[in-house]
Amino acid sequence: MENQASSPSKMVSAAKRVLGIEADALRLLSDHLPADFEAVVTLILNTKGRVIISGIGKSGHIGNKIAATLASTGTPSSFVHASEASHGDLGMITNDDIVVLISNSGETRELSDVLAHTRRFSIPLIGISSRPGSTLMAAADYQLLLPPAPEACPMGMAPTTSTTLTLAIGDALAVALMEARDFKAENFATFHPGGKLGAQLSTVAQLMHGVDALPLVSKDTAMEEVLIEMTSKGFGTTGVVEGEALIGIVSDGDLRRNMAHLMSATAGEVATLSPVTAAPDMLAAQALALMNERKITTLFAVDEANRPVGILHLHDLLRAGVA
Incomplete structure (x- = not known):
């Protein structure tokens, strides 16, 4: 059994290793911004409907957060759970909307019905994935391709780096859209009327x-x-x-x-x-x-x-x- 005194240093070492791996991945993403990024921002700016984000598992959690960030910063957006979409929630997606599907592998089976729905009704599809030749990216009209980077998990299996990169590209989209719209503090206050933040944004x-x-x-x-x-x-x-x-x-x-x-x-x-x-x-x-x-x-x-x-x-x- 290991000495308990050595545990804190091992914990700190693990934390620094994880943060280093993910920081390197973020720098890589910054240096290799997806080629379609600007086109995606322009597409969203010109849409009449909402940005629909969909995913499952960890990608779903990240997608939910991206949708919330977009909605609170001036871009109408909703999250549709991929599994629920197959049981009626496809009706939440209209022909005026844009769909963003998130799958690190690009082969997530549960996304197939949403993907097929966008193809059937000619709804613009944006794919976020790290696999350029995957089913999702081959079908997408716009590709937000994440750079190849190792997961921070020691087994390389748990979504860690990949979800960080996905969240970061979502934040990058939200801020680029805010700046393109000249979104100001008073606009932000409109969507954040509650709590201390809302109070501070009062005039x-x-x-x-x-x-x-x-x-x-x-x-x-x-x-x-x-x-x-x-x-x-x-x-x-x-x-x-x-x-x-x-x-x-x-x-x-x-x-x-x-x-x-x-x-x-x-x-x-x-x-x-x-x-x-x-x-x-x-x-x-x-x-x-x-x-x-x-x-x-x-x-x-x-x-x-x-x-x-x-x-x-x-x-x-x-x-x-x-x-």
Whole structure:
């Protein structure tokens, strides 16, 4: 029986070996990107329907993830289990769709009905496989051929490197499509409304208090009235405007710094001029970073003419789950 003290080093060695093998395979894939990759991206961009991904076993799990990534990044996509397709789910595939079949060997028997369905109804077929002469790749209209690379499994049997390469080519497709569509953070937020990610992708406009809630005074306002405005609106600050433009803010800190002559001063004399502001379309996460950087708890949102249109408090970000 081996000494238990040597086990951790063997575990680490195994992990490094696996990661090294798969990293080498990914570099090989990057250096030998499938010849049809660009054509596949163009095909997907121009399709009227969805991208249907199908596979079985480990390839099915990877296919499910690829479909989910595509769908969340602006490419309508669904996963159809190859076995279920043979029992009615072929009806989920329409003539407007594109089908991607995944099989490392290219000879997976369970894919035959989906493959035949695409040929019967002239549905574009993309094959992902590491065997160029396989049944799948011979039938496919477009081939995403994976480079020959050893499995990380010591017996060379368990899908490891091959599934990593398949997942990577799926990610490459998704990102290439995102960039081709100029897919932006606000688009991403549309498909990720829940949880912390969705909150961080919210904009200032979605979380801020509107014009009716704004604490505002003119620069000539007496400090007695400024204090009433600050207290009544409950933000611990007030904006100072000249005409319609925001020129400064009065905060608790400004009150303390001007305590000696506070009640004889005007808002414009006490205010911090040219304050930090936010655009309504700024991401909530960026607003939080700005607050942290400047050590402030409120941000006025202003339009292109520097007119205040809203106010955002740190507590609003906390309630939304951004912070």
